[in-house]
Amino acid sequence: MKPVAFRYERPESIEEAVALLAEHGDEAKVLAGGQSLVPMLNMRLARPTVIVDVNRLPLGDVARTNGSWHVGATVRQADPRLAEIPLLGQCLPFVGHFVTRNRGTVGGSVAHADAAAELPLALTVLGGSIVTSAGRTIAAEEFFVTHFTTALEPGELLVGTRWPAAQPDTRHAFEEFALRRGDFALCMAAAISGPNGLRVAVGSVVDRPTVIEIDPAHPGASAAEQVEPWGTLHASAGYLRQLVRILVDRAVGRVT
Amino acid sequence: MIHVTVNGRRYFEEVEPRLLLSDFLRHTLGLTGTHVGCEHGVCGACTVRVDGVSVRSCLMLAVQADGAEVQTVEGLEWGPLQEAFRAHHALQCGFCTPGILLAASDLLDRGGPPTREEIVDLLSGHLCRCTGYEPIVDAIAAAAETR
Numbered sequence: 001m002k003p004v005a006f007r008y009e010r011p012e013s014i015e016e017a018v019a020l021l022a023e024h025g026d027e028a029k030v031l032a033g034g035q036s037l038v039p040m041l042n043m044r045l046a047r048p049t050v051i052v053d054v055n056r057l058p059l060g061d062v063a064r065t066n067g068s069w070h071v072g073a074t075v076r077q078a079d080p081r082l083a084e085i086p087l088l089g090q091c092l093p094f095v096g097h098f099v100t101r102n103r104g105t106v107g108g109s110v111a112h113a114d115a116a117a118e119l120p121l122a123l124t125v126l127g128g129s130i131v132t133s134a135g136r137t138i139a140a141e142e143f144f145v146t147h148f149t150t151a152l153e154p155g156e157l158l159v160g161t162r163w164p165a166a167q168p169d170t171r172h173a174f175e176e177f178a179l180r181r182g183d184f185a186l187c188m189a190a191a192i193s194g195p196n197g198l199r200v201a202v203g204s205v206v207d208r209p210t211v212i213e214i215d216p217a218h219p220g221a222s223a224a225e226q227v228e229p230w231g232t233l234h235a236s237a238g239y240l241r242q243l244v245r246i247l248v249d250r251a252v253g254r255v256t
Numbered sequence: 257m258i259h260v261t262v263n264g265r266r267y268f269e270e271v272e273p274r275l276l277l278s279d280f281l282r283h284t285l286g287l288t289g290t291h292v293g294c295e296h297g298v299c300g301a302c303t304v305r306v307d308g309v310s311v312r313s314c315l316m317l318a319v320q321a322d323g324a325e326v327q328t329v330e331g332l333e334w335g336p337l338q339e340a341f342r343a344h345h346a347l348q349c350g351f352c353t354p355g356i357l358l359a360a361s362d363l364l365d366r367g368g369p370p371t372r373e374e375i376v377d378l379l380s381g382h383l384c385r386c387t388g389y390e391p392i393v394d395a396i397a398a399a400a401e402t403r
Contacts, residue, residue, distance in 0.1 A: 001296075002274065002279075005274055008273035031320075034316060034320075035312075038315040039297055042295045042314065051317075093377070096297070097378075098359060098363065098377060098380075098381055099311060180380070181377070182380045
């Protein structure tokens with residue numbers, strides 16, 4: 001299992017990185033922490049001709065501005081500064097393992113848009129957004145299109161993510177079920193309860209993180225009715241629907 | 257060409273961009289203490305420290321280590337951690353051991369003694385098919401106490 005041969009570029013500025021992406025289009029892949037991309041390279045599921053390594057770009061900031069946290073694209077998942085961000089701190093321990101979080105980035109996980117990834121779900125349920133090199137700010141709910149597909153245009157680089165800061169009287173819960181600790185989730189649910197009401201989203205059982213309207217009297221049951229999970233080798237569609245019911249009930253129970 | 261310091265020794269090597277750091281350490285430098293298992297980040301056998309932080313060497317390109325300081329099991333000074341592994345019978349075949357030692361040394365360097373839960377969480381990223389993990393948890397906890 002070795003990657004195919006490729007050209008390696010290590011730009012020092014965002015402009016240079018964007019120019020490389022524009023020049024090479026679909027042939028280029030952005031390398032951030034590499035905890036998803038490098039396995040795909042090793043298994044040759046990804047065969048880019050150019051790798052654009054963004055690790056030396058100045059995208060490592062975490063800053064609080066106007067009620068939200070800006071997290072630079074290459075901030076590592078193990079970064080202790082992330083613990084202050086509501087919900088994100090709760091779900092990071094579920095992202096891979098101690099060692100992979102040392103290298104994996106917040107921006108990389110969001111841009112990769114794996115339907116079973118925790119960070120896209122957290123960003124979506126919080127109503128966060130994605131900041132791009134083209135100066136666009138894209139709401140998470142519009143950013144995630146389907147499996148491994150986002151609203152990023154060719155030649156556009158994710159430069160950061162925006163996470164709403166903690167609000168008074170607001171509670172957050174994240175629940176996940178995976179076959180092994182650190183493995184991809186079979187099902188995830190997140191809930192936020194505050195002055196603006198209750199907001200629930202589910203992941204893994206849908207093709208992108210999805211906010212759902214629930215019946216507060218029957219949160220889990222009403223959520224399970226709204227998803228159409230595809231069965232997998234590990235879990236049938238009926239089993240996954242049952243997981244939705246249980247995890248949504250648990251998440252909502254923790255915030256209300 | 258990359259400049260990299262491995263276990264305190266400086267190297268200046270020409271590498272193909274697709275060469276993984278794990279293969280660079282093993283094949284280019286001959287440091288075979290870093291083991292290779294799954295090559296997709298699950299088994300933990302290839303874990304090394306880059307600029308002090310434990311990482312999967314199979315998920316880094318050697319070119320990305322340009323300018324960095326890498327520590328492998330060959331460069332890990334003998335101390336309470338290895339002694340505890342011996343005392344608690346925390347290894348049999350030893351395939352997973354180098355990766356666990358490097359990850360555990362990172363965890364132990366981060367301050368106060370980790371909780372048992374934190375050690376178990378760390379080991380979720382390291383597959384061992386011999387000992388059944390409990391002796392490894394005991395060894396890391398014991399090493400933390402003697403620090």
